[in-house]
Amino acid sequence: MNSLLPVLLVALVNLNFCSQSNPGHLKPFGSVGSLVNIEEIRGNYVDVLKLFTYYLPRSEPIVSRRVLINEESFYMWKTDEKLENEIRGLAKVNIYADSLSNSQRIQMKFGEFLDRYQNEALYFADNVPDIFRSHLTVPQPLQCPAVLPVLQSAILVMNGINSSPLMINEEYDSLACLFRGNKQFVLVNTDKHPDTRQIVMTDNQQAGGSHFNPDKVNFNQFPMLKDVDYHVTNLTAGDCIFIPVHWIFHERSFDSTIAVVYSIHHKQALNVDLNEVQACSNSNKYDRSFTLDQVDFSSTGNEAPSLKDVIINLVKSNSNTYDKWLETLSRYLSFDMSSDVETAAIFDELYGILDHDGNGEIVMSEIDLIDGPHQHHLSDLLYEMFELVDRKQKNKSTKKPPAQKEIDETDEHLHLENYKTDL
Ligand SMILES: *[C@@H]1O[C@H](CO)[C@@H](O)[C@H](O)[C@H]1NC(C)=O
Ligand SMILES: *[C@@H]1O[C@H](CO)[C@@H](O)[C@H](O)[C@H]1NC(C)=O
Numbered sequence: 001m002n003s004l005l006p007v008l009l010v011a012l013v014n015l016n017f018c019s020q021s022n023p024g025h026l027k028p029f030g031s032v033g034s035l036v037n038i039e040e041i042r043g044n045y046v047d048v049l050k051l052f053t054y055y056l057p058r059s060e061p062i063v064s065r066r067v068l069i070n071e072e073s074f075y076m077w078k079t080d081e082k083l084e085n086e087i088r089g090l091a092k093v094n095i096y097a098d099s100l101s102n103s104q105r106i107q108m109k110f111g112e113f114l115d116r117y118q119n120e121a122l123y124f125a126d127n128v129p130d131i132f133r134s135h136l137t138v139p140q141p142l143q144c145p146a147v148l149p150v151l152q153s154a155i156l157v158m159n160g161i162n163s164s165p166l167m168i169n170e171e172y173d174s175l176a177c178l179f180r181g182n183k184q185f186v187l188v189n190t191d192k193h194p195d196t197r198q199i200v201m202t203d204n205q206q207a208g209g210s211h212f213n214p215d216k217v218n219f220n221q222f223p224m225l226k227d228v229d230y231h232v233t234n235l236t237a238g239d240c241i242f243i244p245v246h247w248i249f250h251e252r253s254f255d256s257t258i259a260v261v262y263s264i265h266h267k268q269a270l271n272v273d274l275n276e277v278q279a280c281s282n283s284n285k286y287d288r289s290f291t292l293d294q295v296d297f298s299s300t301g302n303e304a305p306s307l308k309d310v311i312i313n314l315v316k317s318n319s320n321t322y323d324k325w326l327e328t329l330s331r332y333l334s335f336d337m338s339s340d341v342e343t344a345a346i347f348d349e350l351y352g353i354l355d356h357d358g359n360g361e362i363v364m365s366e367i368d369l370i371d372g373p374h375q376h377h378l379s380d381l382l383y384e385m386f387e388l389v390d391r392k393q394k395n396k397s398t399k400k401p402p403a404q405k406e407i408d409e410t411d412e413h414l415h416l417e418n419y420k421t422d423l
Contacts, residue, residue, distance in 0.1 A: 022219040022226060024217060024219065024225075025217070025218070025219045025220075026216045026217065026218065027216070027217060028163075028214065028215050028216070028217070028252075029166070029186055029214040029215070029217050029230075029250050030186030030188075030230035030232055030250065033225075033228070033230055034227070034228070034229045034230065035229075035230050035232050036229050036230065036231045036232070037231075037232060037233065038061050038062065038063050038185070038187070038231050038232065038233040038241070039060070039061070039062050039063070040062065040063035040064070040065055040233065041062070041063070041064055041065065042065040042066060043065065043066050043067070044064065044067065045064045045067050045139055045140040045141050045240070045286075046062050046064055046141060046242060047141070047281055048140070048141040048144050048147065048277055048280050048281050049274075049277050049278055049280075049281035050281075051141050051242070052147070052269065052272055052274065052277050053274065053277075055242055055244070056173055056242075056244065056264070056266070056269055056270070057270060059189065059191060059244040059245065059246065059247070060244065061187055061231055061241065061242055061243055061244055061247065062241070062242045063233050063235070063239060063240070063241045063242075064239065064240045064241075064242075065236075065238070065239050066238045066239065067139070067140075067177075067238065067239070067240055068177055068178075068179060068237070068238045068239070068240070069238040070288075071136075071137050071288065072288070073086070073135040073136075074179070074238070076135070077179035077180045077237070077258050078180060078237075080114045080256075083114075084111070084114065086135075087131055087132065087135070089131065090110050090111070090131055091109060091110055091111025091114070092109055092110070092111065093109065093110040093129055093131055094107065094108075094109060094110075095107075095108060095109070095110050095113060095124060095126065095129065096108075096126065097113050097116075097117065097122045097123065097124050098122065098123055098124070098125065099120070099121065099122055100121040100122070100123060100162070101120075101121050103377040104377075105377075106122070110129075117158070117159065117160055117256075118160040118256060121160065121162075122159075122160075123157070123158060123159035123160070123162065124156065124157065124158040124159070125155060125156070125157045125158075125159075126155065126156060127153060127154065127155060127156070127297075128154045128155065128156040128260060128292060129156065130293070132156065132292075133291060133292040133293035134291050134292070134293045135291065136154075136260060136291055136292040137288050137289075137290060137291055137292075138290050138291065138292060138294075138295060139175060139177065139240060139262065140286045141175075142175070142262060142264075143280075143285070143286065143287060143290050144276070144277060144280035145276065145280075146272050146273045146276035146277050146280065147264075147269075147272055147277065147280070148295065149268070150264055150265045150268040150269045150272060151262060151263070151264060151265075151295065151297075152172060152263040152264065152265045152297070153262070153263045153297060154260055154261070154262050154263075154292055154295070154297075155260065155261045155263070156258070156259075156260055157257075157258070157259045157260070157261060158256075158257070158258045158259075159253065159256070159257060160253075160255075160256050161253060161254055161255065161256075162251070162252070162253050162257075163214055163215055163250075163251075163252045164214070164250055164251045164252070165212075165214065165250075166199060166200050166212060166214060166248050166249070166250050167200070167248070167249055167250070168190065168197070168200045168246065168247070168248045168249070169243070169245055169246075169247075169263075170245065170246065171245065171265065171266060171267075172245060172263040172264055172265060172266060173242065173243065173244050173245045173263075173264040173266050173269065174242070174243045174261050174262065174263055174264070175240055175241070175242050175243075175261070175262040175264065176235075176240065176241050176243060176259050176260075176261045176262075177239075177240040177259060177260050177261075177262070178235045178236065178237050178238070178239055178240070178257065178258070178259045179237055179238075179258045179259065179260065180237050180256060180257055180258040181237060181253055181255045181256055181257035181258065182234060182235065182236050182237070182253065182254065182255060182257070183234070183235045183251050183252065183253045183257055183259070184232070184233075184234050184235075184251070184252040184253075185232065185233050185234070185235060185241060185243075185249060185250070185251055186230050186231070186232050186249065186250045186252075187230070187231040187232075187243060187247045187248065187249045187250075188228050188229070188230060188231070188247065188248040188249075189229070189231070189244075189246070189247055190246050190247065190248055191246050192228075192229070193224070193227075193228045193229075195224035196224050196225065196228060196248060197248075198224065199212050199222055199224070199225070199248070200248060214250050214252075231247075245266040311367065314328055314362075315362055315363065315364055315367050316364075320361045320362045320363065321360065321361060322351055322360065325347075325351060325362070326338050326344070326347060329347070333386070333389050334393075335389045335392070335393060337385075337389070340392065342388060343385055343388050343389055343392075346381055346384055346385040346388065347385060349381055350378070350381045350382065350385065353377065353378060353381070354366060354367075354378075
């Protein structure tokens with residue numbers, strides 16, 4: 001009894017100390033602490049040579065202010081009415097919207113989305129629909145012919161009031177351009193603070209549970225946030241921000257916002273021909289008639305075998321039952337998921353979502369639903385499943401000879417990287 005008391009006291013003191021020493025405890029992510037203003041330039045995009053020789057390789061964010069306001073169509077993004085008036089047929093375009101409240105995808109017409117998204121916490125995040133593409137000028141640095149091939153995708157993001165989960169991109173640098181509204185950004189460099197990476201993982205694994213709450217950061221639960229630098233900026237319609245690969249980012253919007261996010265394949269971007277980039281920089285050309293409909297994204301696929309292909313093959317080969325899927329994915333991962341309760345449970349959930357109509361088989365029309373990078377819930381589940389398998393394999397392989405283990409790890413790492421791109 002006597003010996004227990006000091007232990008308790010020490011524990012209590014530590015707890016107190018911990019929360020009191022962090023003025024950001026239970027405050028919004030990045031609102032208190034070491035705040036660093038992100039560098040910005042006004043009226044111009046970042047020079048393409050500087051982007052590819054400094055910001056991108058050195059992993060530094062930068063904001064370009066007021067670069068979209070001279071686009072001919074800039075005004076049309078201002079309200080939903082203007083969008084519907086300017087873009088003939090927009091209301092009838094078929095889309096999938098995502099629901100914030102229950103992580104579901106809902107098929108609807110764009111017009112219906114515009115009627116509903118503000119009141120029902122729906123958001124749109126998908127490849128820029130064709131109908132918008134001729135209205136979007138490719139940002140100046142990406143117009144450089146040497147750079148275009150490393151441009152992987154352009155995603156339109158449209159939402160109402162929102163506080164996003166923490167996000168991180170492991171393969172792409174992003175250029176996010178805001179066409180409507182205001183967004184607060186908070187970025188953390190995980191290369192400088194590797195521990196923080198864990199927060200995003202925890203977030204994925206405990207969806208709905210006691211996960212990271214960006215509006216009320218619990219420093220007792222996430223002590224790795226104690227000494228980090230938060231890089232902050234507020235974007236207004238017309239501004240673009242360059243978010244480097246491996247940076248955690250969080251967005252908060254207090255009104256309706258529209259953004260287009262351009263993804264740049266980081267590894268490929270490190271190998272662009274700098275002489276050609278130099279030439280683009282010297283000429284400083286900016287062709288406002290070079291719009292997104294003139295960009296061929298189909299050529300930017302990566303050569304690595306993809307999980308999506310595995311899935312498509314499954315569907316085509318009559319192997320579309322639960323057991324076949326489990327068996328094939330187990331083979332793909334070299335891990336018997338059926339004999340492991342935890343991974344099997346995740347697979348269960350995954351299959352339930354893919355089998356949209358619940359008839360026990362997955363057909364092509366259901367697979368069509370999983371196309372695009374917007375599939376947050378599905379890719380979260382996949383990530384969770386792969387990561388768990390990865391960890392368990394590593395755990396097991398610690399008993400193997402070291403050389404073998406290393407090969408396994410690299411291999412798995414590649415798998416992990418690939419499928420994140422694929423979905
Ligand atoms: C962003 O806007 C918020 C709310 O107006 C303000 O409190 C904050 O200081 C701003 N941050 C920066 C970096 O300007
Ligand atoms: C790793 O193995 C140990 C002992 O075999 C076990 O206690 C632990 O739960 C395993 N970890 C994971 C992530 O499976």
